[in-house]
Amino acid sequence: MSDTPAASTKRSTWDAIAVFFEKRSIIMLMLGFSAGLPNLLLYDTMSAWMRQAKLPLDVITLFSMVTIMYAVKFLWAPIVDRVKIPVLHQLLGKRRAWMLLAQAGVIFGIWMIAASMPAVSAAVAGGVEGAVQPDPDMNLIAMVAVFATMTALFGATQDIAIDAWRIEVAAVERQGVMAAVYQWGYRLAVVVSGAAPLLLASRIGWTASYSAMAIVMGIGVLGVLFAPREQSVEPKPFPPQTTPAWMEALEWAARIVLVIFGACFMGAGLSGKAEPLTFMFPWIGMEGAMAGFAEWWTGKPWGAVWQVFGVAIGLGIVGFATYPMFKSRPSAYFAGTLKEPLEDFFKRHGSTGMLILAMICVYRIADFVLNLMTAFYVDVGFSLDEIAGARKLFGVIMSVIGVGLGGWMVARFGLMRSLLVGAIVQPLSNIAFSGLIFTGPWLPGLYACIAIDNISAGIAGTALIAYMSSLTSRGFTATQYALFSSLYALPGKILAAVSGRIVESGTAAAAAGESNGLRSWFAHIAPDSFAHAAEEYSRPAEAFAVGYMTFFIYSGVIGVFALIFALAVMRKQPPATDETADKPAPA
Known part of the structure; x- marks a missing residue:
C-alpha cells in the first residue's frame, strides 16, 4: 500500500512468479481459506441440514438474512481501524489481533450452531431406508438464528481485518499476487464448505459434520500466528470528555439507532431482499403490507432500481447519523471513522x-x-x-x-x-x-x-x-x-x-x-x-x-x-x- 497507487516496478518473469512462493503469499492463501469457509456454512450448506431437520421453507429462507452482514461490513470497519484488542494487540499487532478474535468468534459460533440445531442422524442424512427424523423443536431455532448472526458478524469482521492486513503488509507491486492467492484460498474454502459437510453428514451426522468444520477453521488460526506483523499507522487520538456522561450516552444511543436503521436500508438494497426492512412493519401496524412490499422490492426490472435507491437512502441516514454536529466525543469518533477517511481519499486524489x-x-x-x-x-x-x-x-x-x-x-x-x-x-x-x-x-x-x-x-x-x-x-x-x-x-x-x-x-x-x-x-x-x-x-x-x-x-x-x-x-x-x-x- 502506498500514497502513490500508480507506483510499480517492472520485474522479470521469474521474479514475478517467485512472489507467489513468498511467506506472505502462503499465509494469504491460508487466510483466504479462513475467510471463505464460514460463508456457505451460514446459509447454503446449512439450508440442507435445516430441510432434513423438517424445518419449513419460509424459516429456512429467513436465514439468508444473516449473510447481509457481509454487504454492510463497512459500517463497523472503522472500529477495526481504531480499537486495540487488549493483550492481543501487544502480542500480535492490531490486524492480527482482530483476525484472531474474529476467528475465535467464528469457531465458537459454528460450534454453537452445531449444538443448537435439531440433530439429524447419519442414517437420515444418508437417506437410509426406514430412518425417521423427529419433528424439530421450533423454540431452539431462535437460538440458532442468534448464533448464525453472531458468526456472520465475526466472519465479516475477519474479512475486514484480513483485507487491511493484506494491504498493510505488502507493497503495491505485490498486491496483485496477494489478491490472487487470497481468491485461490477463498474458492478452495467454498468448495470444501459446500461439499465436505454434505459428505460427512451422511456418515457421522450433521452435528459432528459442522463441528469438524469448526476445527478446519484452525487453518486460519495458524495463518494468523505465522503471519508477519503489519506496518500500520495509528489514527489521531480522540479529544477529552467535554459534555456530561448522560448527554454522551444519549447521543451514542441516538446515533447507533440511526446507523442500524440506515444499515437496514443498505442491507435490503445490497442483498436484494426485503426482509431487512419488512421485519419492522409489525412495529408500526403494517404487517399486512409485508408481502406486497417484498414483491415490489424484488420485482424485475424495477426492483433493482428501488434497491439502489434503498442503498442511497441508507447511506444518507448513516451519513446524517455519523456527521460531527456537536463538540463531543461521539461526534469526534464518527468524524474519525467515516468523514475523515473520505476526506483523506479526496485530499490525496483531488479532482x-x-x-x-x-x-x-x-x-x-x-x-x-x-x-x-x-x-x-x-x-x-x-x-x-x-x-x-x-x-x-x-x-x-x-x-x-x-x-x-x-x-x-x-x-x-x-x-x-x-x-x-x-x-x-x-x-x-x-x-x-x-x-x-x-x-x-x-x-x-x-x-x-x-x-x-x-x-x-x-x-x-x-x-x-x-x-x-x-x-x-x-x-x-x-x-x-x-x-x-x-x-x-x-x-x-x-x-x-x-x-x-x-x-x-x-x-x-x-x-x-x-x-x-x-x-x-x-x-x-x-x-x-x-x-x-x-x-x-x-x-x-x-x-x-x-x-x-x-x-x-x-x-x-x-x-x-x-x-x-x-x-x-x-x-x-x-x-x-x-x-x-x-x-x-x-x-
Whole structure:
C-alpha cells in the first residue's frame, strides 16, 4: 500500500512468479481459506441440514438474512481501524489481533450452531431406508438464528481485518499476487464448505459434520500466528470528555439507532431482499403490507432500481447519523471513522478522486451484466449436462488460471498497466459469446467461451482488487477498502436487472420484422442454433440471434466505458518509473 497507487516496478518473469512462493503469499492463501469457509456454512450448506431437520421453507429462507452482514461490513470497519484488542494487540499487532478474535468468534459460533440445531442422524442424512427424523423443536431455532448472526458478524469482521492486513503488509507491486492467492484460498474454502459437510453428514451426522468444520477453521488460526506483523499507522487520538456522561450516552444511543436503521436500508438494497426492512412493519401496524412490499422490492426490472435507491437512502441516514454536529466525543469518533477517511481519499486524489470512483463503479459492469449466460446456453441448444460439465470443474480451473495470471501481471508489469489490460480483455468474452450464435451448440465453442470469460474475469478482478487496495492510506485502511468493496457492484445491479428485457425486446422486434438489417446477419447460422427455442416460443431462430447479439453489443459498449475511464485514470496517474517506485515491504 502506498500514497502513490500508480507506483510499480517492472520485474522479470521469474521474479514475478517467485512472489507467489513468498511467506506472505502462503499465509494469504491460508487466510483466504479462513475467510471463505464460514460463508456457505451460514446459509447454503446449512439450508440442507435445516430441510432434513423438517424445518419449513419460509424459516429456512429467513436465514439468508444473516449473510447481509457481509454487504454492510463497512459500517463497523472503522472500529477495526481504531480499537486495540487488549493483550492481543501487544502480542500480535492490531490486524492480527482482530483476525484472531474474529476467528475465535467464528469457531465458537459454528460450534454453537452445531449444538443448537435439531440433530439429524447419519442414517437420515444418508437417506437410509426406514430412518425417521423427529419433528424439530421450533423454540431452539431462535437460538440458532442468534448464533448464525453472531458468526456472520465475526466472519465479516475477519474479512475486514484480513483485507487491511493484506494491504498493510505488502507493497503495491505485490498486491496483485496477494489478491490472487487470497481468491485461490477463498474458492478452495467454498468448495470444501459446500461439499465436505454434505459428505460427512451422511456418515457421522450433521452435528459432528459442522463441528469438524469448526476445527478446519484452525487453518486460519495458524495463518494468523505465522503471519508477519503489519506496518500500520495509528489514527489521531480522540479529544477529552467535554459534555456530561448522560448527554454522551444519549447521543451514542441516538446515533447507533440511526446507523442500524440506515444499515437496514443498505442491507435490503445490497442483498436484494426485503426482509431487512419488512421485519419492522409489525412495529408500526403494517404487517399486512409485508408481502406486497417484498414483491415490489424484488420485482424485475424495477426492483433493482428501488434497491439502489434503498442503498442511497441508507447511506444518507448513516451519513446524517455519523456527521460531527456537536463538540463531543461521539461526534469526534464518527468524524474519525467515516468523514475523515473520505476526506483523506479526496485530499490525496483531488479532482481525480471522482474519476477514480467512476472507474471503479463501471470497471466490472461488463462482467456483471452477463447474468443470462445459462439461459443463453440453453437457448442456443446445449443440454444441461453439457453446461454443467463445462462450468463446474473446467470453469473453476479457468477462473483459477485467470486469477493467477492477474496476480502475475501486476507483479511483472505494474498495477496501472494490468488494470488497463483487464479493461481490454473483459469485452473479449462478448465477442466469444456472439460466436456461439453462428456455430450453434458446438461443444468446443462452449468450452472456449467459458475459458475466455473466466480468465478475463480473473485478470480484471485481481487487478481491480489490487488497485482498490492501493487507494487506501494507513490509518484508514479497513474503512476505505470496505467502502470500495461494498459499493463497486451497485451500478451492475441496475444494469443486470434490465439485461433480460434487452434480449426480449430485441427478439420481439426482430420477430415483428423491425430489425431486418440486423436479422440479415444471421441468415446462415448453424441449423441447430436456437432450434429448440424457436420451436418452444414460436419465433424464428434469427430473432433470438438478434436479441442476444443486441445484448452482447450493449454489454460490450459498457466495457468500452471501463476502458475509457481506465485510460483517463492512467493518464492522471501514470505508472511510476523504477526510481519512483515503492520499496517492497519487509517480509
